[in-house]
Amino acid sequence: MDEQVVVELKGIVGAENVSTALTDKITHSYDATQERHLPDVVVYAGTTAEVSRVVMLANRHRIPVLPRGAGSGFTGGTLPVKGGIVLVLTHMDRILEIDTDNLIAEVEPGVVTAELQRQVERRGLFYPPDPASREFCTLGGNVAECAGGPRCVKYGVTRDYIMGLEVVTPEGDIIRTGGRALKNVVGYDLTRLFVGSEGTLGIVTKILLRLLPRPEAKKTMLVQFETIEGAAQSVAAIIGAKIIPTTLEFLDAATIGCIRGGSGIPLEADCSAVLIIEVDGDAVTLDGQVEKILAVIRPLGILQTRIAATPQESEAIWQVRRMVSPSLRKVAPDKFNEDVVVPRSRVPDMIHALERLSAEYGVAIVNFGHAGDGNIHVNIMTDLRVDGMAGKVERLLEEIFRTVVELKGSISGEHGIGTSKARFLHTELDLQTISYMRRIKAALDPNNILNPGKIFTDRLPVPAGDAGGSEP
Amino acid sequence: MNGNKSLKDFERQIRECVKCGVCQAHCPTYKERRREGAVARGKIALAAALLDGGIGLEEQLQQDISMCLMCGSCVRSCPNRVPTHEIVGAIRRQISEHEGPSLIARGVSAMTGSRTLMKALSRGGAFLSPLLFKKIPETSGLRLRFPIPAMKDRTLPRIALRSLFDRVPEFVQGREEMPTIGFFAGCSITYAYPEIGEAMVRILNHRGYSVFLPRRQQCCGIPALSSGDGRLVEALAQTNAEAFAKRDVQSIVTACASCNGGVGEYYRTMHTDLQEFTDKVVDFSVFLQQDGLLAELEGMEKWPERLKVTYHDPCHLKIQGITREPRAFLQALPNVDFVEMENADACCGLGGTFSVSHYACSKAIGARKIPGLAESGAGMVATACPGCIMQLQDSINRAGLKMRAVHILDLLASALP
Ligand SMILES: Cc1cc2nc3c(=O)[nH]c(=O)nc-3n(C[C@H](O)[C@H](O)[C@H](O)COP(=O)(O)OP(=O)(O)OC[C@H]3O[C@@H](n4cnc5c(N)ncnc54)[C@H](O)[C@@H]3O)c2cc1C
Ligand code: SF4
Numbered sequence: 001m002d003e004q005v006v007v008e009l010k011g012i013v014g015a016e017n018v019s020t021a022l023t024d025k026i027t028h029s030y031d032a033t034q035e036r037h038l039p040d041v042v043v044y045a046g047t048t049a050e051v052s053r054v055v056m057l058a059n060r061h062r063i064p065v066l067p068r069g070a071g072s073g074f075t076g077g078t079l080p081v082k083g084g085i086v087l088v089l090t091h092m093d094r095i096l097e098i099d100t101d102n103l104i105a106e107v108e109p110g111v112v113t114a115e116l117q118r119q120v121e122r123r124g125l126f127y128p129p130d131p132a133s134r135e136f137c138t139l140g141g142n143v144a145e146c147a148g149g150p151r152c153v154k155y156g157v158t159r160d161y162i163m164g165l166e167v168v169t170p171e172g173d174i175i176r177t178g179g180r181a182l183k184n185v186v187g188y189d190l191t192r193l194f195v196g197s198e199g200t201l202g203i204v205t206k207i208l209l210r211l212l213p214r215p216e217a218k219k220t221m222l223v224q225f226e227t228i229e230g231a232a233q234s235v236a237a238i239i240g241a242k243i244i245p246t247t248l249e250f251l252d253a254a255t256i257g258c259i260r261g262g263s264g265i266p267l268e269a270d271c272s273a274v275l276i277i278e279v280d281g282d283a284v285t286l287d288g289q290v291e292k293i294l295a296v297i298r299p300l301g302i303l304q305t306r307i308a309a310t311p312q313e314s315e316a317i318w319q320v321r322r323m324v325s326p327s328l329r330k331v332a333p334d335k336f337n338e339d340v341v342v343p344r345s346r347v348p349d350m351i352h353a354l355e356r357l358s359a360e361y362g363v364a365i366v367n368f369g370h371a372g373d374g375n376i377h378v379n380i381m382t383d384l385r386v387d388g389m390a391g392k393v394e395r396l397l398e399e400i401f402r403t404v405v406e407l408k409g410s411i412s413g414e415h416g417i418g419t420s421k422a423r424f425l426h427t428e429l430d431l432q433t434i435s436y437m438r439r440i441k442a443a444l445d446p447n448n449i450l451n452p453g454k455i456f457t458d459r460l461p462v463p464a465g466d467a468g469g470s471e472p
Numbered sequence: 473m474n475g476n477k478s479l480k481d482f483e484r485q486i487r488e489c490v491k492c493g494v495c496q497a498h499c500p501t502y503k504e505r506r507r508e509g510a511v512a513r514g515k516i517a518l519a520a521a522l523l524d525g526g527i528g529l530e531e532q533l534q535q536d537i538s539m540c541l542m543c544g545s546c547v548r549s550c551p552n553r554v555p556t557h558e559i560v561g562a563i564r565r566q567i568s569e570h571e572g573p574s575l576i577a578r579g580v581s582a583m584t585g586s587r588t589l590m591k592a593l594s595r596g597g598a599f600l601s602p603l604l605f606k607k608i609p610e611t612s613g614l615r616l617r618f619p620i621p622a623m624k625d626r627t628l629p630r631i632a633l634r635s636l637f638d639r640v641p642e643f644v645q646g647r648e649e650m651p652t653i654g655f656f657a658g659c660s661i662t663y664a665y666p667e668i669g670e671a672m673v674r675i676l677n678h679r680g681y682s683v684f685l686p687r688r689q690q691c692c693g694i695p696a697l698s699s700g701d702g703r704l705v706e707a708l709a710q711t712n713a714e715a716f717a718k719r720d721v722q723s724i725v726t727a728c729a730s731c732n733g734g735v736g737e738y739y740r741t742m743h744t745d746l747q748e749f750t751d752k753v754v755d756f757s758v759f760l761q762q763d764g765l766l767a768e769l770e771g772m773e774k775w776p777e778r779l780k781v782t783y784h785d786p787c788h789l790k791i792q793g794i795t796r797e798p799r800a801f802l803q804a805l806p807n808v809d810f811v812e813m814e815n816a817d818a819c820c821g822l823g824g825t826f827s828v829s830h831y832a833c834s835k836a837i838g839a840r841k842i843p844g845l846a847e848s849g850a851g852m853v854a855t856a857c858p859g860c861i862m863q864l865q866d867s868i869n870r871a872g873l874k875m876r877a878v879h880i881l882d883l884l885a886s887a888l889p
């Protein structure tokens with residue numbers, strides 16, 4: 001990195017917020033994918049103006065800029081695959097306003113999701129999106145990935161709660177999208193364009209969030225099934241009965257195998273699927289909702305039902321769900337975690353297809369996730385030290401994604417594309433659509449400095465006039 | 473032979489970090505700084521790079537490795553239980569070995585090595601006032617145990633006129649048929665809070681035990697560990713084990729969570745075989761519950777006038793999973809109304825020698841306890857570690873709250889006849 005650029009960066013954000021020490025490069029070289037790419041310089045920004053000036057400088061010198069929140073991304077979004085400036089936003093972490101009259105919060109991007117949730121809940125309000133990482137991921141990262149979570153069945157994903165943004169463009173301009181009014185049709189809906197754009201189109205520096213009144217109470221239950229069909233039919237039956245639970249999580253037989261014994265709640269020996277169902281709303285309506293659910297699922301091969309009577313018991317049920325990820329390591333050392341999503345009614349088809357593929361390839365696949373919205377966390381458990389395994393997994397992944405698309409689903413429900421799934425983008429999107437997206441990217445970021453190498457691979461044919469794949 | 477583990481000994485665990493970032497939610501230094509170098513994940517990445525030879529002990533690395541309270545909060549929540557606090561200790565020892573001991577490390581050994589300074593101060597009844605500290609050499613260990621670099625505004629414990637050793641004999645006879653219990657008091661209780669130690673001895677004796685408080689016991693080694701002085705930790709471990717071997721003790725009770733973390737938890741990880749000693753180490757709350765005192769308290773009638781008391785989890789108990797026992801005592805005490813507070817398990821910010829090397833950060837971490845303390849409505853916060861008492865009281869005074877930090881044993885002693 002040019003010494004002069006470093007000097008200028010220090011002039012913008014202060015010397016203490018710029019580092020080219022190897023130590024800092026190493027500690028900003030990874031995210032939850034565990035891949036490693038060293039940046040050239042690490043910068044911590046404190047204000048929108050600083051972000052803007054850093055981006056202008058980078059644009060002038062054609063240096064890649066990698067916005068970074070908590071680095072909890074699962075698809076390599078914040079990895080400096082082409083070097084450059086890792087621009088960390090965790091110091092922009094103020095909650096600027098909680099407007100209880102209009103049910104809006106305005107925040108900086110570095111605010112941790114759960115922290116905002118705690119603050120609004122103190123005021124009787126509610127911010128629903130609840131990624132499992134909410135205790136540490138940032139709202140900026142949530143916007144960039146359009147994060148989801150268990151509560152999405154009923155409440156939707158991050159996109160549904162973003163009313164407006166302040167964004168620094170790849171050329172350093174500061175623009176504002178959306179606004180505080182509930183209706184707004186003035187010009188293009190740029191807010192939607194930025195949500196889920198994985199830091200490739202602009203850097204979010206302020207976020208206007210829509211809030212809801214906090215539900216008065218909730219009730220959690222854990223249901224054990226004899227078969228995966230029973231669980232899948234239950235999901236359909238519950239939705240069919242016009243009940244939308246807050247969460248509808250499922251664990252398959254392989255998952256149950258991983259946690260059996262260790263789980264605080266005993267699981268029956270012949271249990272091959274578990275549903276965790278939670279409903280929320282006014283306290284008086286909850287028991288009615290629970291009864292209705294039990295009535296429709298009762299005929300579907302239930303081994304046991306446990307309804308939490310206290311918050312502690314509810315916590316114990318969620319503890320079963322939270323045990324899953326850590327327990328997977330027992331199966332095999334290497335894990336490929338994909339978050340495919342299919343229409344709700346196709347979940348059983350998808351699970352069967354995965355069982356078949358697992359047998360065919362001789363590779364363990366563990367599935368769990370958000371049955372209520374068809375989002376399945378497919379975990380391919382393997383040992384990459386085995387000869388030829390890497391190639392095998394690659395073929396298996398491709399087949400899984402093709403199956404997902406055949407079932408009219410998507411290859412990623414919430415984690416995004418980043419670098420991890422870029423090579424599979426074409427399994428879902430046709431070339432025209434990809435080309436349209438790349439033209440947007442090229443138009444907004446002519447020098448390809450914002451998060452280059454993400455979403456699109458350089459391998460695919462580049463349409464005319466597209467600078468998206470060129471080296472900076 | 474080197475009793476302490478080296479970085480290499482942790483290789484497998486270091487590789488088990490999956491970079492999930494969960495530790496960010498629990499690491500006090502990260503929450504304060506919000507920089508990756510401050511969090512467990514960053515430190516583990518550096519540890520891996522050190523093992524691979526990808527980096528040397530450069531200045532920034534030393535900085536990041538110093539930014540750790542060794543509180544273990546990350547370990548408890550880590551899906552793979554990566555023992556960052558131990559790994560940080562190993563890197564700090566490596567730094568001391570290569571670069572020579574840091575100023576802090578030299579200070580620790582100046583004190584913990586001899587103890588004469590502490591003793592002299594204790595007998596003289598001196599205050600740990602800023603004035604006094606001016607007279608103490610820059611490298612003195614006192615600055616570590618009761619840190620005060622230019623801490624004009626810090627509330628410090630008063631060094632007691634008479635130390636615990638002046639107040640309690642080395643051996644207190646109990647009932648004939650009952651076993652002897654060793655009491656590892658530790659520096660803070662011995663010199664700054666001897667009343668806690670007296671309460672401990674009195675309660676044990678009241679339960680019928682004979683109590684052995686060997687005079688040859690030394691510092692547990694936590695400050696030395698925190699500052700990277702591995703050799704000193706080893707020497708202290710040996711001396712302490714020998715001191716308690718002089719009598720046939722059934723258990724060795726601690727009333728200081730840090731000491732328990734030292735003589736119990738840490739010594740157990742050492743290569744040197746101290747199992748005969750470490751197997752006996754037990755926190756007072758666990759011991760007294762097993763002994764049956766808790767059950768007796770639960771049977772007592774509640775007093776009409778009770779104190780509203782909340783609880784702070786000392787890191788060194790929390791990491792060993794000792795969170796229920798201390799609360800059970802507070803719930804059972806007839807003179808106490810127990811209330812939970814928010815962030816009860818967040819670190820107080822003292823962290824071995826951390827508060828000396830990073831005073832501003834330590835204060836800021838301490839201040840994070842304040843909203844929870846204030847909202848609990850309690851008039852007292854009880855805990856099980858004199859270090860936490862000191863730091864909590866300092867944070868409380870700084871925030872202008874009317875609240876006292878006390879040891880559970882203080883409350884217990886006043887409830888018993
Ligand atoms: C244990 C664990 C559980 C998880 N559970 C879920 C889950 O349930 N649901 C879910 O959806 N995800 C989940 N994730 C994935 C991850 O937490 C989310 O994608 C999250 O939104 C990332 O936020 P972050 O702050 O860590 O962003 P980072 O990882 O730092 O960055 C992610 C992307 O966002 C970009 N970015 C960050 N900040 C900005 C900004 N201000 N402006 C523009 N671009 C920006 C980055 O460039 C990058 O492309 C989980 C991750 C882990 C480790
Ligand atoms: S929680 Fe554990 S595994 Fe996850 S990043 Fe932190 S140290 Fe690594």
Ligand code: SF4
Nearest residue numbers: 499540541543544546
């Ligand atoms: S031991 Fe404490 S301070 Fe150190 S990394 Fe872990 S949580 Fe952070």
